[in-house]
Amino acid sequence: xxxxxxxxxxxxGVIIGVLIGLLVSLVLLPVQYIDTEPRTLKESDxxxxxxxxxxxxxxxxxTPRALARLALLQDDNPSGALVxxxxxxxxxxxxxxxxxxxxxxxxxxxxxxxxxxxxxxxxPSPVLEVTSTTTAPALQSTITPTEILATRTPAATVTPRPTxxxxxxxxxxxxxxxxxxxxDPEMKLSLIQVYVSDAAGKPVPGVxxxxxxxxxxxxxxxxGLYPEISPGYADYTMTQGMTYNLRVGEAGRxxxxxxxxxxxxDDGKEYPGSIRLDYQQPK
Amino acid sequence: MRKSxxxxxxxxxxxxxxxxxxxxxxxxxxxxxxxxxESMRNDYKADYVLMVAECxxxxxxxxxxxxxxxAISTSDAVSxxxxxxxxxxxxxxxxxxxxxxxxxxxxxxxxxxxxx
Numbered sequence: 275x276x277x278x279x280x281x282x283x284x285x286x287g288v289i290i291g292v293l294i295g296l297l298v299s300l301v302l303l304p305v306q307y308i309d310t311e312p313r314t315l316k317e318s319d320x321x322x323x324x325x326x327x328x329x330x331x332x333x334x335x336x337t338p339r340a341l342a343r344l345a346l347l348q349d350d351n352p353s354g355a356l357v358x359x360x361x362x363x364x365x366x367x368x369x370x371x372x373x374x375x376x377x378x379x380x381x382x383x384x385x386x387x388x389x390x391x392x393x394x395x396x397x398p399s400p401v402l403e404v405t406s407t408t409t410a411p412a413l414q415s416t417i418t419p420t421e422i423l424a425t426r427t428p429a430a431t432v433t434p435r436p437t438x439x440x441x442x443x444x445x446x447x448x449x450x451x452x453x454x455x456x457x458d459p460e461m462k463l464s465l466i467q468v469y470v471s472d473a474a475g476k477p478v479p480g481v482x483x484x485x486x487x488x489x490x491x492x493x494x495x496x497x498g499l500y501p502e503i504s505p506g507y508a509d510y511t512m513t514q515g516m517t518y519n520l521r522v523g524e525a526g527r528x529x530x531x532x533x534x535x536x537x538x539x540d541d542g543k544e545y546p547g548s549i550r551l552d553y554q555q556p557k
Numbered sequence: 558m559r560k561s562x563x564x565x566x567x568x569x570x571x572x573x574x575x576x577x578x579x580x581x582x583x584x585x586x587x588x589x590x591x592x593x594x595e596s597m598r599n600d601y602k603a604d605y606v607l608m609v610a611e612c613x614x615x616x617x618x619x620x621x622x623x624x625x626x627x628a629i630s631t632s633d634a635v636s637x638x639x640x641x642x643x644x645x646x647x648x649x650x651x652x653x654x655x656x657x658x659x660x661x662x663x664x665x666x667x668x669x670x671x672x673x
Contacts, residue, residue, distance in 0.1 A: 283565065284565055287567070287568070287573060288572060291576070292574070292576050294573070294574050295573060298574075299577060299581020299582045305586040307592055310589060310592040314591070315591075316593060319592075323605070326608045326625060330611045343608075395615050395657075
């Protein structure tokens with residue numbers, strides 16, 4: 275009897291110990307990894323990484339490089355992830371430029387040959403004399419000197435930055451080519467469907483569209499969020515009884531009083547339709 | 558007798574804890590997932606710094622750059638960019654790319670925003 279009790283208390287101790295050990299090693303203090311790859315990032319950091327990749331894409335306009343960076347995340351559906359992030363950003367009133375960058379990158383995923391105009395950047399003149407006012411001595415002591423570091427801009431002559439112009443696709447304002455009602459009884463929503471193309475008729479992603487209502491409130495969205503329809507496509511869901519004003523691009527003309535059109539089916543029964551707007555840059 | 562039982566019980570717990578820790582940390586550690594930007598390898602960090610520098614070159618938003626840089630290190634933003642520059646040089650980044658990064662480093666140093 276005493277022998278059995280002795281074994282049991284040891285077994286109980288081991289079980290308690292193992293449970294504590296597992297709790298600590300798997301939950302409380304799990305292994306901390308270093309030198310990881312982007313594919314293992316947690317969701318919040320994946321969002322941050324995607325956003326930076328998209329923003330850099332606007333500057334570099336290097337589609338293969340942006341896609342290679344994006345591939346590091348190993349998303350199941352890279353385009354879908356970008357579109358979802360852009361929409362979430364817009365709905366939360368986030369930064370327009372980031373949303374546009376994400377939309378453009380989503381379009382690039384579906385159309386790798388896509389070319390965008392890079393954003394203007396400001397860099398100092400490449401040749402300047404080094405003076406004693408050059409800052410960051412720590413950098414100079416730890417980095418092998420190169421032409422770049424030896425010619426950094428002295429503090430006293432820093433070049434002022436011009437006003438930022440977030441326009442990856444500069445050009446003439448888009449003009450409304452055609453406005454038509456779309457009557458399809460199968461459509462469950464009444465949409466304002468916008469198709470934007472350049473002067474050559476090629477769809478343009480990342481074009482800003484503003485929807486405003488007479489009683490106030492402005493919403494912004496971008497083409498390119500539905501690349502499966504067209505890289506130059508965007509839509510907005512209308513509400514019954516509301517009227518909308520719409521502007522495409524930064525300097526486009528305002529289209530006034532858009533509202534849900536009334537359509538009739540074969541039996542003469544009325545149902546709400548949609549509106550299609552085709553925009554193009556003048557040649 | 559009682560004392561020896563207690564000692565045995567404690568030793569059993571210690572042995573169990575050791576076994577649990579070895580299993581969780583060595584034999585079957587938690588999978589590599591849910592990592593942070595901070596744990597990324599240095600070459601990925603350098604590329605991230607370059608992207609942040611390019612964003613800064615286009616929008617001039619230094620506060621935004623600092624916010625992004627803080628995501629990849631607990632060090633101050635200037636040190637993060639300096640480390641990125643070192644790695645970038647070792648990896649043979651182009652002069653233009655190094656220039657973007659050096660510009661950001663200079664702006665952070667001059668403004669004092671990125672120093673702790």
